[in-house]
Amino acid sequence: MTVQRHPATSTVPGARDPLLSVKGLSVLLFTETATVRAVTDVAYTVHRGETLAIVGESGSGKTVMNLAPLGLMPGGVRAVVSGSVRLSGEDLTQASEDRLMQVRGRKVGVVFQDPLSALNPNRRVGPQIEEVFRLRLGLDAAASHARAIEFLRMVGIPEPERRLRMFPHEMSGGMRQRVMIAIAIAAEPELLIADEPTTALDVTIQSQLLELLMRLQKQLGMAMVLVTHDVGVVARVADRVAVMYAGEIVELGTAEEILKRPRHPYTRALLAAVPEPDAPVGSRFTGLSGSPPDLSNPAVGCAFAPRCPLVQGECTRATPMLTQAEGSGHLAACWVSTPQVAERPTR
Numbered sequence: 536m537t538v539q540r541h542p543a544t545s546t547v548p549g550a551r552d553p554l555l556s557v558k559g560l561s562v563l564l565f566t567e568t569a570t571v572r573a574v575t576d577v578a579y580t581v582h583r584g585e586t587l588a589i590v591g592e593s594g595s596g597k598t599v600m601n602l603a604p605l606g607l608m609p610g611g612v613r614a615v616v617s618g619s620v621r622l623s624g625e626d627l628t629q630a631s632e633d634r635l636m637q638v639r640g641r642k643v644g645v646v647f648q649d650p651l652s653a654l655n656p657n658r659r660v661g662p663q664i665e666e667v668f669r670l671r672l673g674l675d676a677a678a679s680h681a682r683a684i685e686f687l688r689m690v691g692i693p694e695p696e697r698r699l700r701m702f703p704h705e706m707s708g709g710m711r712q713r714v715m716i717a718i719a720i721a722a723e724p725e726l727l728i729a730d731e732p733t734t735a736l737d738v739t740i741q742s743q744l745l746e747l748l749m750r751l752q753k754q755l756g757m758a759m760v761l762v763t764h765d766v767g768v769v770a771r772v773a774d775r776v777a778v779m780y781a782g783e784i785v786e787l788g789t790a791e792e793i794l795k796r797p798r799h800p801y802t803r804a805l806l807a808a809v810p811e812p813d814a815p816v817g818s819r820f821t822g823l824s825g826s827p828p829d830l831s832n833p834a835v836g837c838a839f840a841p842r843c844p845l846v847q848g849e850c851t852r853a854t855p856m857l858t859q860a861e862g863s864g865h866l867a868a869c870w871v872s873t874p875q876v877a878e879r880p881t882r
């Protein structure tokens with residue numbers, strides 16, 4: 536087996552420079568009818584070998600935050616990215632399109648929710664995987680074929696030679712997702728971004744795929760950013776959690792802190808229906824009453840204020856910045872729950 540851990544992954548999270556360091560990241564999307572402030576001034580880090588879960592309601596900016604800096608915007612919408620996104624020190628916001636393509640293939644692997652949209656339905660699976668090894672690693676046809684078999688085995692697909700001859704629609708959803716995972720890790724990336732990788736599957740398959748991701752992460756020494764709606768997944772997999780609301784990170788801390796002692800009223804509301812910190816996989820965050828704000832027309836103050844049970848005067852006057860609570864590494868952006876919170880400069 537040629538697959539090995541990245542050498543630096545014996546690092547304890549926090550002990551060295553982060554693998555990914557995001558600062559002041561904002562993303563504007565220009566649609567035909569509006570300018571959407573999809574992500575506003577977010578900052579976070581991901582250390583080697585660590586798993587950061589990103590949670591938040593639909594439309595809160597989780598996908599755009601992760602994919603726009605890599606030049607991957609669904610629907611071909613024009614995205615303007617500002618701030619810095621450093622991967623092993625290299626600022627991706629300054630990278631050329633060619634360089635981003637290399638980064639996507641070799642340094643960062645991406646697994647999407649729907650593998651059917653990422654696989655070509657008209658081609659057998661084998662050539663699609665083999666192509667990845669040829670293009671990303673420069674292997675010849677025989678070596679690519681051997682590697683494809685090796686990687687299908689690694690992601691738990693039995694009889695890989697036979698599966699390589701199948702079309703995507705001949706496989707189950709879980710198996711297709713395993714194929715996507717094999718493609719994402721083909722170049723043994725340092726970072727795996729998994730955007731709701733198990734959402735469309737039944738709970739047993741979800742659990743198996745999570746086990747697989749956790750095993751591969753250890754084996755390859757990858758860091759993982761996992762976008763999820765499932766509190767059970769967070770409890771099982773995440774080291775740290777970032778909670779997003781209306782394009783902003785409103786709370787950031789260890790999984791234990793966030794699940795046991797959430798500070799932001801939004802996080803508390805999300806967790807309300809599943810308060811046990813060791814919720815089983817399949818326990819989704821709740822639907823909250825009210826709707827998130829229109830990101831093409833942001834209001835003054837805290838974006839959650841119109842839905843917040845703790846709202847007070849300050850909340851509709853100024854935007855709270857993500858601020859560390861005294862004596863902990865746990866950050867929240869809330870005037871009420873985090874007394875030392877700072878005001879965000881006007882946008």
Ligand SMILES: Nc1ncnc2c1ncn2[C@@H]1O[C@H](COP(=O)(O)OP(=O)(O)OP(=O)(O)O)[C@@H](O)[C@H]1O
Pocket residue numbers: 564566571573591592593594595596597598599600608609610611612830
């Ligand atoms: N291709 C696109 N064209 C126009 N607007 C988009 C596009 N993709 C995302 N957006 C907008 O950007 C904002 C953030 O969307 P994003 O997909 O990042 O949210 P999300 O939190 O990942 O949601 P979900 O959990 O449903 O995947 C939303 O207002 C969304 O409508």
